[in-house]
Amino acid sequence: MIPYVKEADEANDEKDIEEVDINNLYKDEKETHYDWYDQILLNRPLKVIIVTLLLAIVAPVLIYHLLFFSSIEHAPNDGFSTGSCVVPRASRLPCGLGNVTQDECHSLCCYDLNSHVCFHRYPSRFSYIIDLNIWEEWSEDVIMRPRVANVPFSSQNSIPKLRLSIDEVSPSHMSLLFYNAEIMSHEGNRIEHKNYTHHVDSPEMTVTVEGSQGLIFSTIRGPFIASNDIWEIAFKLTNETMYGLGELPLTAGTVKVLYRHKGDFSTIPLIYAKVNDSYHGLLIDSDAPTEVFVHEENQIVLRSITNERLKLHVFVGPKPSDVMRDAMNIIGANEQLEYWMLGAHICSESPKSAEDALTDLKEFMSSAASESLPFDSHCGSAPIVFDSNCEEDQLIEEAAAVIKTAGKRYVPQVSPYIRYHQVNETDENEASDEIEMRRTDNVTCIDIISEHRQYILHSAFQANFTSDVYVGLVGEDTFVYPMFENASVEFMNRLWAYEVELDGIILENNWPFDESPKSNETALYLPYFSKNLEQVFENTPKWNAVYYNDTSKYFYKHNKYGNHVVSAFKNLFVTEVPMWSTSNWMDGNVNINRQNIHASWMNLKKELVEAALGGISGHWLWSVPICGDTDTFDSETQTSLCVKWYMAATYMPLIKIHSSSVSTHPLAFTGTNKNLMLGALKKRLSLLPYVFTTMQSGPLLRPMFYQFPSSEYLKDLTTQYSVGDDLVIVPNLLPSQTHVHFWIPPGVWYELWGGLQINGNEGDVVTMTTTEADFLTLIRGGAVLIMQKDVMTSAEETRLRADFSLTIALDCVTNHTTAETSTSMDSNCLATGSLYITRQLSLALQTNERQLNIKAIGEDFDVMCGDNAKVAHEIKDISVYGLDDEYNNYDNHRQVSVNINLCDLKDGTNDEILYTYV
Numbered sequence: 001m002i003p004y005v006k007e008a009d010e011a012n013d014e015k016d017i018e019e020v021d022i023n024n025l026y027k028d029e030k031e032t033h034y035d036w037y038d039q040i041l042l043n044r045p046l047k048v049i050i051v052t053l054l055l056a057i058v059a060p061v062l063i064y065h066l067l068f069f070s071s072i073e074h075a076p077n078d079g080f081s082t083g084s085c086v087v088p089r090a091s092r093l094p095c096g097l098g099n100v101t102q103d104e105c106h107s108l109c110c111y112d113l114n115s116h117v118c119f120h121r122y123p124s125r126f127s128y129i130i131d132l133n134i135w136e137e138w139s140e141d142v143i144m145r146p147r148v149a150n151v152p153f154s155s156q157n158s159i160p161k162l163r164l165s166i167d168e169v170s171p172s173h174m175s176l177l178f179y180n181a182e183i184m185s186h187e188g189n190r191i192e193h194k195n196y197t198h199h200v201d202s203p204e205m206t207v208t209v210e211g212s213q214g215l216i217f218s219t220i221r222g223p224f225i226a227s228n229d230i231w232e233i234a235f236k237l238t239n240e241t242m243y244g245l246g247e248l249p250l251t252a253g254t255v256k257v258l259y260r261h262k263g264d265f266s267t268i269p270l271i272y273a274k275v276n277d278s279y280h281g282l283l284i285d286s287d288a289p290t291e292v293f294v295h296e297e298n299q300i301v302l303r304s305i306t307n308e309r310l311k312l313h314v315f316v317g318p319k320p321s322d323v324m325r326d327a328m329n330i331i332g333a334n335e336q337l338e339y340w341m342l343g344a345h346i347c348s349e350s351p352k353s354a355e356d357a358l359t360d361l362k363e364f365m366s367s368a369a370s371e372s373l374p375f376d377s378h379c380g381s382a383p384i385v386f387d388s389n390c391e392e393d394q395l396i397e398e399a400a401a402v403i404k405t406a407g408k409r410y411v412p413q414v415s416p417y418i419r420y421h422q423v424n425e426t427d428e429n430e431a432s433d434e435i436e437m438r439r440t441d442n443v444t445c446i447d448i449i450s451e452h453r454q455y456i457l458h459s460a461f462q463a464n465f466t467s468d469v470y471v472g473l474v475g476e477d478t479f480v481y482p483m484f485e486n487a488s489v490e491f492m493n494r495l496w497a498y499e500v501e502l503d504g505i506i507l508e509n510n511w512p513f514d515e516s517p518k519s520n521e522t523a524l525y526l527p528y529f530s531k532n533l534e535q536v537f538e539n540t541p542k543w544n545a546v547y548y549n550d551t552s553k554y555f556y557k558h559n560k561y562g563n564h565v566v567s568a569f570k571n572l573f574v575t576e577v578p579m580w581s582t583s584n585w586m587d588g589n590v591n592i593n594r595q596n597i598h599a600s601w602m603n604l605k606k607e608l609v610e611a612a613l614g615g616i617s618g619h620w621l622w623s624v625p626i627c628g629d630t631d632t633f634d635s636e637t638q639t640s641l642c643v644k645w646y647m648a649a650t651y652m653p654l655i656k657i658h659s660s661s662v663s664t665h666p667l668a669f670t671g672t673n674k675n676l677m678l679g680a681l682k683k684r685l686s687l688l689p690y691v692f693t694t695m696q697s698g699p700l701l702r703p704m705f706y707q708f709p710s711s712e713y714l715k716d717l718t719t720q721y722s723v724g725d726d727l728v729i730v731p732n733l734l735p736s737q738t739h740v741h742f743w744i745p746p747g748v749w750y751e752l753w754g755g756l757q758i759n760g761n762e763g764d765v766v767t768m769t770t771t772e773a774d775f776l777t778l779i780r781g782g783a784v785l786i787m788q789k790d791v792m793t794s795a796e797e798t799r800l801r802a803d804f805s806l807t808i809a810l811d812c813v814t815n816h817t818t819a820e821t822s823t824s825m826d827s828n829c830l831a832t833g834s835l836y837i838t839r840q841l842s843l844a845l846q847t848n849e850r851q852l853n854i855k856a857i858g859e860d861f862d863v864m865c866g867d868n869a870k871v872a873h874e875i876k877d878i879s880v881y882g883l884d885d886e887y888n889n890y891d892n893h894r895q896v897s898v899n900i901n902l903c904d905l906k907d908g909t910n911d912e913i914l915y916t917y918v
């Protein structure tokens with residue numbers, strides 16, 4: 001055998017022995033040297049998981065320190081919440097001015113190094129602390145102290161003592177009053193039965209309110225700041241949609257300033273909020289200059305230049321109409337509506353001389369009569385402006401006489417400031433002689449300013465504690481501003497030196513108006529004065545103007561100036577007359593006069609939104625200038641816009657045709673445009689029975705969410721509006737627009753003037769053709785619309801002389817019952833309607849597909865059937881929509897001529913009138 005073979009075998013045996021030993025060695029090594037972390041480090045999947053977790057934890061911390069600046073480590077350790085700077089961008093609320101440098105950002109706020117924004121922590125460090133023992137509950141006498149000594153506005157000190165008063169006004173209305181406990185005191189009311197609950201959490205004050213629909217108000221642990229001339233609060237009403245402040249809907253990025261000014265949104269600061277299928281509201285009751293910011297996620301921030309208080313009203317709803325009623329309980333309901341006020345009011349503001357303006361007025365009145373222009377009132381030859389040198393304008397009386405002779409109402413426009421004649425020493429004697437020459441046997445003519453300085457606004461006090469009258473500027477003329485708050489009867493009689501009978505008065509420019517140049521020094525004296533505030537202060541008296549012999553600043557009471565003007569003029573006249581006001585604050589007893597509206601398609605859309613929101617905020621009597629009221633109207637390029645504005649005005653509560661440098665009344669146009677404008681005014685007159693009836697119990701023009709709160713499809717629409725309960729308009733508000741889209745509300749709907757039934761379900765979108773001469777109007781199935789088609793030249797004359805026409809839009813369902821007449825009509829079809837005549841007389845109408853039933857509610861038939869009747873009493877034709885085709889004598893409806901005498905209901909001759917039309 002081969003020798004090395006054996007050796008090889010032996011070698012193999014030895015190798016086997018070695019291998020066994022080595023295995024035993026590794027086994028011992030594993031048992032001796034492998035720890036738990038070795039298993040982790042050698043496990044690749046586990047390593048990936050651990051690294052991922054570390055990154056998820058460490059990365060945010062690194063990003064936090066790299067992107068945000070915060071000196072929370074320097075903050076006092078007070079035992080309360082620290083707050084976090086890791087706040088989503090959409091949820092961030094600006095701390096102080098917000099857009100500042102890192103050094104200017106308050107040490108207890110956060111700073112984003114990328115966007116350079118200073119923002120509040122969440123929860124905010126700027127809050128008030130309620131010191132209670134664990135067994136104690138919050139009460140109104142508890143003093144709240146600031147958590148932070150100084151605020152992020154000029155590093156001012158926080159007000160040291162605040163209180164919160166909660167007033168349970170009614171089962172659906174409560175108010176929150178945050179106030180400075182060092183200067184005032186208030187105790188809220190409590191009621192047993194209410195539809196809400198409220199909670200005040202401690203130690204860091206948080207206020208929440210809940211209704212049956214859920215949470216309806218919360219301060220969201222946001223900032224609450226109170227310091228001299230700057231208070232701030234953040235809150236939230238809903239996660240869904242909001243409406244109000246002139247916006248439909250109210251969206252993030254909206255900023256409004258509650259400081260009456262040129263171009264203001266006119267209505268009260270009421271916000272509607274939707275939660276689930278319910279609506280609630282919030283009214284901001286702060287007469288100091290206040291900014292309202294709507295941030296992302298529906299966070300609302302108020303900043304008010306005040307030293308005293310912030311007040312908020314919360315309305316539970318659950319319907320929008322419930323919110324409106326509660327708001328009107330605060331501001332009051334306007335009961336000034338007279339029938340003639342629903343007609344057109346015409347005014348001219350010509351730059352011509354007074355004599356030429358009077359001549360133009362005479363020529364206009366003559367042309368209006370010859371062309372049967374329908375209107376009811378006129379403002380005269382020119383606006384009334386008071387004069388410090390007793391320049392009685394005798395032309396005012398003459399203009400009033402011209403209007404009265406034509407059978408129209410005289411409703412002048414008045415600006416509540418006084419023209420100021422500045423004279424130097426060389427002219428002083430001459431001016432005094434001129435005043436003396438104006439003295440008469442009956443009236444002592446004096447310089448009203450020097451005689452009644454206590455009622456005139458003054459400039460800021462000088463170093464020697466003296467103050468001169470404040471002189472403003474409007475156009476090229478200088479003016480001074482009466483303070484009407486405590487104006488005496490003697491002062492008002494001196495101011496109003498005219499012997500003329502008024503039917504109404506329009507108070508314009510009464511926020512009040514001042515175009516004098518303003519310096520940018522305001523921001524040096526106030527801790528907070530933003531660009532928004534600077535813009536609205538621009539056309540008002542200077543911020544530091546003062547009352548006579550009073551160091552308190554005028555601007556604190558600026559918002560109520562318009563109210564004081566209205567009150568003073570109401571006391572001036574023996575007989576109460578309707579009043580329109582451009583500026584008012586929380587006053588529902590005055591008609592709204594929209595002013596300074598430029599002519600544009602965008603503004604036409606905006607005025608529809610403003611009027612609709614104004615109406616559901618309690619201002620039912622809302623006047624809009626057709627085609628605007630400024631000198632921007634261009635008759636060559638904007639005539640089609642003006643025509644469409646006339647059509648929209650058909651459905652406005654009150655209308656005004658205000659011509660500036662270019663006339664916008666129908667007689668200033670020719671051809672088709674003129675006819676369309678005249679047609680729109682006549683159509684309005686024909687609808688006034690319905691308009692007058694509707695406005696006895698609610699607003700005329702309404703947003704769709706208000707009229708149909710349960711319809712999710714309609715809630716945010718601005719392309720169609722409800723007119724009362726029974727009509728919907730779909731305006732075509734684009735140049736040369738040929739189609740409109742109608743979103744079908746609940747129920748059955750017909751085209752108003754022809755009776756075409758709209759086929760579809762709720763929320764369906766129907767496209768309908770339209771023209772420049774068209775304004776799509778629809779009537780609700782189940783309604784009886786009362787009109788007067790053969791109109792005259794005024795609302796009052798039409799009401800008396802034009803016979804009534806009925807449009808019956810049937811809703812064909814079974815077993816209808818009407819509460820108004822307490823009758824049932826077992827029928828497939830039914831419609832009801834009413835006609836308001838006076839407080840002592842109304843008519844209730846009910847029909848089925850065969851018969852009309854009319855009953856009287858009340859007994860004041862003299863207004864309809866007496867010798868001095870003011871209302872027509874006959875129905876001459878009836879149009880019925882919704883019948884089977886076999887009964888129609890027109891394409892989509894049946895029309896019949898009738899002769900129904902409503903005076904047959906007088907004195908119980910007949911309890912009801914029945915008329916069979918099929």
